[in-house]
Amino acid sequence: MARQMDEIGRWLYLSPHFDDVALSCGGMVAQQAAKGWLVEVATVFAAGPAQGAELSAFARWQHQRWGASEEAVQRRGEEDAAALARLGARAHRLPFPDAVYRGSQYTSDEELFGEVASADERLRWPA
Numbered sequence: 001m002a003r004q005m006d007e008i009g010r011w012l013y014l015s016p017h018f019d020d021v022a023l024s025c026g027g028m029v030a031q032q033a034a035k036g037w038l039v040e041v042a043t044v045f046a047a048g049p050a051q052g053a054e055l056s057a058f059a060r061w062q063h064q065r066w067g068a069s070e071e072a073v074q075r076r077g078e079e080d081a082a083a084l085a086r087l088g089a090r091a092h093r094l095p096f097p098d099a100v101y102r103g104s105q106y107t108s109d110e111e112l113f114g115e116v117a118s119a120d121e122r123l124r125w126p127a
Helices: 001-006 020-034 055-068 072-087 117-124
Strands: 010-015 038-043 090-093
Touching: 001 090, 010 020, 020 038, 020 072, 072 090
Parallel strands: 010 038, 038 090
Antiparallel strands: none
């Protein structure tokens, strides 16, 4: 098995959110990149709120809790890109907004970490 894995040479990680791969698989990513393999990370929920959209009260509270400004998504993306570059991976961003930016369907941590909101059922996989 190890021999087969050594021959692959290309890896794709799916990261639900910024920093998930860097924090949970960073050592493996760095090892693969050090071998000269192509390592790519696709962050799924990498978009912020729609341009001009007002943040929900919960999103504003999350920003305050994180010590972040209105540019929270941009800053998190930049931090993630820097971490992945340091690990030797290429960063890719998918255009899906994180849950706190998808309207007011999640208004608390309990809802955010609870059942999937009905409007988000389309995001389940397999659909």
